[in-house]
Amino acid sequence: DGGITQSPKYLFRKEGQNVTLSCEQNLNHDAMYWYRQDPGQGLRLIYYSQIVNDFQKGDIAEGYSVSREKKESFPLTVTSAQKNPTAFYLCASSINGDTQYFGPGTRLTVL
Amino acid sequence: ELKVEQNPLFLSMQEGKNYTIYCNYSTTSDRLYWYRQDPGKSLESLFVLLSNGAVKQEGRLMASLDTKARLSTLHITAAVHDLSATYFCAVVRDFGNEKLTFGTGTRLTIIP
Numbered sequence: 727d728g729g730i731t732q733s734p735k736y737l738f739r740k741e742g743q744n745v746t747l748s749c750e751q752n753l754n755h756d757a758m759y760w761y762r763q764d765p766g767q768g769l770r771l772i773y774y775s776q777i778v779n780d781f782q783k784g785d786i787a788e789g790y791s792v793s794r795e796k797k798e799s800f801p802l803t804v805t806s807a808q809k810n811p812t813a814f815y816l817c818a819s820s821i822n823g824d825t826q827y828f829g830p831g832t833r834l835t836v837l
Numbered sequence: 838e839l840k841v842e843q844n845p846l847f848l849s850m851q852e853g854k855n856y857t858i859y860c861n862y863s864t865t866s867d868r869l870y871w872y873r874q875d876p877g878k879s880l881e882s883l884f885v886l887l888s889n890g891a892v893k894q895e896g897r898l899m900a901s902l903d904t905k906a907r908l909s910t911l912h913i914t915a916a917v918h919d920l921s922a923t924y925f926c927a928v929v930r931d932f933g934n935e936k937l938t939f940g941t942g943t944r945l946t947i948i949p
Contacts, residue, residue, distance in 0.1 A: 757935060766941075766942075767941055768841075768925055768942055769880075769925070769939045771936060771937070818880075822935065823935060825870065825885050826882075826935065826937065827882060828879045828880040828881075829879060830878070830879045831878075831879050
């Protein structure tokens with residue numbers, strides 16, 4: 727089955743802790759994206775990558791970091807510098823210039 | 838800066854009725870998407886609209902695009918309970934890198 731997987735589904739972070747969210751796709755898509763969704767709001771772009779070993783900041787990149795070492799994988803690290811990380815995180819992928827398809831999401835809560 | 842506004846933000850409607858959700862955007866774009874989100878779930882792609890006058894239909898949903906007015910509509914015909922969800926429009930803001938700006942969403946509740 728082709729698709730996008732995200733893990734874990736739920737994640738709890740303590741103050742001052744870095745956590746990494748996984749995003750994997752087997753759709754052979756070149757482009758991958760990370761979004762954040764807060765309750766009752768739309769999605770905001772954190773980082774995106776159009777090709778392996780290259781990525782760009784989105785609108786709210788502060789406190790986050792990413793890597794793109796493989797075409798299939800685009801992990802997101804939420805660092806301790808992100809002061810309000812509680813949110814629903816969605817990963818997406820696309821063939822460049824085409825529809826973005828979303829993974830099931832990770833719900834992050836700060837304890 | 839591209840701004841995308843949807844209205845209404847909340848919509849309750851009875852089964853069998855028709856209604857329209859509006860998506861306005863502030864700068865020129867060549868592509869607009871509609872997505873559906875069920876509570877606690879991810880986003881599901883519904884439509885992509887590529888040119889002025891484009892119309893797409895799937896079941897009871899029909900989307901259209903007027904690039905001159907910078908307006909897209911999502912029309913619901915004879916609503917059924919299964920259509921209850923939050924609907925987002927998203928507009929491509931940069932050619933070539935597919936950066937999307939999302940609207941705030943319209944939460945649609947269909948009442949039996």
